[in-house]
């Protein structure tokens with residue numbers, strides 16, 4: 001009879017052999033790895049990816065057409081180059097899905113809400129009525145941005161004094177107000193408590209997502225259900241949303257669908273969509289919350305980055321002012337006028353190219369075994385994505401790719417037939433900050449409009465600079481998420 005030591009020894013040997021065989025015969029084995037791929041040692045690679053995703057992805061991009069990087073719970077296969085972004089875009093939904101990739105990477109079920117996984121009713125609403133109503137709601141967005149800037153920054157400025165402003169937090173306040181003017185309308189979009197709840201929700205989603213990334217797949221359901229933030233935020237926001245929803249449901253019943261002054265906001269469109277699909281009130285509140293998540297952190301980070309570029313090189317402000325003033329003189333404040341501000345559009349697009357909100361894009365999860373054009377075999381259930389930052393800093397795609405050249409896209413638009421292709425909302429295999437293809441961000445038309453109005457307001461009303469000789473601070477990252485530094489910028493009233 002073997003003793004306990006022998007039994008334990010035999011179990012360890014069998015376990016190790018199983019791990020080794022699984023590793024050697026994994027269908028992903030032949031795809032080159034950045035960092036160690038050997039079982040357990042791959043955690044060293046995962047840690048490096050957690051801390052320095054940009055460097056890890058750049059290394060892979062320079063060396064290989066297709067490579068893989070380790071996260072703690074899975075591998076991500078990364079494709080290099082604009083041509084491969086295009087190839088990813090073209091994989092049909094039957095073979096690879098965006099939603100499953102997002103579900104995996106954001107752990108949507110636990111960080112946002114269960115209903116978002118199976119019943120994402122916000123997506124058709126954002127793609128449809130939100131985008132179609134941009135011109136109609138333009139004046140409301142402008143009004144809210146003017147008023148939010150006046151409350152947050154304007155009220156602090158006196159005479160010609162420079163005043164420190166924390167950009168990231170302030171932009172989150174302005175964005176949450178402007179977005180909610182369209183999501184839920186007045187007066188809720190100015191309710192400080194409601195706004196604090198939805199902003200905190202977006203930060204908590206990011207926190208929960210990073211926390212869950214540390215746990216293996218098996219433990220995610222256990223840890224995920226213990227994380228209270230999303231449920232708490234939705235419960236707290238419901239205190240405000242539910243009475244409005246119930247009141248609107250009552251009015252809909254009373255008027256038998258002939259409600260003459262029916263609100264024209266995202267909440268109403270979501271309610272219409274929910275009623276078409278027979279979904280309950282909880283799904284409506286979840287949809288409003290996830291719309292806030294999709295809008296607030298992405299847009300606040302993006303405008304913060306652009307503002308840092310402006311503060312670092314204030315000579316650009318004069319050029320932007322001239323453009324905004326000339327266009328507004330001719331066309332007034334309108335959606336059409338925004339379309340004429342090519343330099344402003346280019347400034348924001350270039351900031352997004354240089355910084356982005358994530359180092360990977362065009363994410364997909366394979367549903368079926370897939371073979372890429374170079375013969376690489378990707379088994380079903382694999383996460384695949386394009387290396388967006390590396391694509392944006394590739395000299396084959398952009399001249400002097402590491403230089404922030406604010407008007408590069410405005411200059412490109414002057415070429416014959418290129419006016420649409422290089423505007424901020426346009427995606428291409430070389431430009432993927434909003435993804436590319438069928439699942440490219442449906443909120444980008446709304447976001448770009450908002451960001452342009454904000455930037456126009458800033459250059460018309462304020463001078464901005466960094467303290468002393470400081471330039472734009474370095475970005476940092478956790479996994480592939482890009483985060484702007486959280487720092488202050490000096491603001492003063494514009495000196496004419």
Ligand code: HEM
Pocket residue numbers: 098099122123126291294295296298299302357361362363432433434435436438439440441442443444446447448
């Ligand atoms: C500057 C701001 C924004 C950036 C940089 C951004 C970026 C992105 C990216 C990279 C994706 C994934 C695409 C892919 O990997 O293929 C995405 C998806 C999405 N975004 Fe945005 N986004 C922004 C603003 C917004 C806003 C304001 C909304 C809503 C009002 C929104 C709603 C969505 C939704 C619903 C999806 C998922 C699409 C789907 O399920 O098919 N985004 N966004």
